[in-house]
Amino acid sequence: MTTQVTARTVPYKEKKPFDYSPFLRKGKLPHIWCAGCGHGIVLKSLLRAVDATGIAKDDLAMVSGIGCSSRTPGYVDFNTMHTLHGRATAFATGLKLAKPRLKVIVATGDGDAMAIGGNHFIHACRRNMDMLILVYNNYIYGMTSGQASPTTPEEKISTTSRYGSIEPAFDICELAKTAGATFVARGTAYHAQELEKTLYEGLMHRGTAVIDILDSCPTYYGRFNKYKNVAEMMDKIEKDGTVSVAQAAKLSPEKLEGKQLRGILHRSERLEYCDGYKNLVDRVTG
Numbered sequence: 376m377t378t379q380v381t382a383r384t385v386p387y388k389e390k391k392p393f394d395y396s397p398f399l400r401k402g403k404l405p406h407i408w409c410a411g412c413g414h415g416i417v418l419k420s421l422l423r424a425v426d427a428t429g430i431a432k433d434d435l436a437m438v439s440g441i442g443c444s445s446r447t448p449g450y451v452d453f454n455t456m457h458t459l460h461g462r463a464t465a466f467a468t469g470l471k472l473a474k475p476r477l478k479v480i481v482a483t484g485d486g487d488a489m490a491i492g493g494n495h496f497i498h499a500c501r502r503n504m505d506m507l508i509l510v511y512n513n514y515i516y517g518m519t520s521g522q523a524s525p526t527t528p529e530e531k532i533s534t535t536s537r538y539g540s541i542e543p544a545f546d547i548c549e550l551a552k553t554a555g556a557t558f559v560a561r562g563t564a565y566h567a568q569e570l571e572k573t574l575y576e577g578l579m580h581r582g583t584a585v586i587d588i589l590d591s592c593p594t595y596y597g598r599f600n601k602y603k604n605v606a607e608m609m610d611k612i613e614k615d616g617t618v619s620v621a622q623a624a625k626l627s628p629e630k631l632e633g634k635q636l637r638g639i640l641h642r643s644e645r646l647e648y649c650d651g652y653k654n655l656v657d658r659v660t661g
């Protein structure tokens with residue numbers, strides 16, 4: 376039994392111009408995302424990364440919960456499941472166990488993955504099951520009108536923190552690493568080409584891979600927090616608020632204060648869950 380899809384082993388190479396149409400369900404367009412939402416940029420980077428891996432569409436499955444970001448599987452021509460709020464990684468776990476040959480991608484929001492789905496998320500990381508979890512992190516519940524999520528930064532305004540959030544925010548990457556994920560990275564919609572490469576690396580990784588993707592919700596988060604427009608919001612949060620791992624190595628701790636790191640933050644190897652399960656079945660039945 377093979378538990379790994381066949382993918383090219385060639386290193387990542389950017390391909391331009393790019394034809395997105397073979398990867399999209401055109402009948403499902405136009406999409407629901409607001410003007411200026413970062414989710415569409417993430418989708419474009421993902422499709423380019425998928426193409427670069429050479430993984431066949433039939434060998435891919437995308438699973439989501441509920442939210443604006445969780446609409447992504449509806450638009451892509453892979454095997455897809457649009458499930459329940461917070462349950463994306465749980466459904467993905469079942470799917471991967473039933474069909475280990477599939478490369479499973481989870482599309483989930485910061486609310487979906489970190490709040491109601493927090494337990495499913497940490498246990499997926501703990502098991503090291505081969506799946507790529509993309510957390511579309513717009514620091515707010517977008518679909519339901521902008522309530523605070525576990526990644527809303529302190530002092531920021533949401534419909535449930537009108538005078539500023541008093542809760543510390545989760546660092547998704549730290550959480551994933553501590554819970555056992557074997558590939559942990561951060562990207563942003565602003566750095567779309569860099570994100571494409573990070574997504575490629577995440578897709579090629581065998582084991583639980585988590586990518587925290589900072590993107591923008593101008594309709595709620597941006598408006599509540601008085602960013603003048605989408606460009607200003609992306610500049611302040613995604614461009615000025617982050618530094619690449621390479622840049623960070625050259626900066627003093629003072630200069631790094633308040634910045635989030637971008638790029639691959641953790642990579643390790645240990646037994647993948649489906650392989651462990653196969654070993655168990657062989658031992659018990661063999």
Ligand SMILES: Cc1ncc(C[n+]2csc(CCOP(=O)(O)OP(=O)(O)O)c2C)c(N)n1
Nearest residue numbers: 441442443444460484485486487516517518
């Ligand atoms: C069990 C359950 N609780 C609550 C909801 C309502 N609900 C739908 S989407 C959503 C939040 C989505 O926010 P997030 O996951 O951050 O994704 P975004 O819309 O920002 O992309 C909530 C609370 C639901 N559908 N099901």
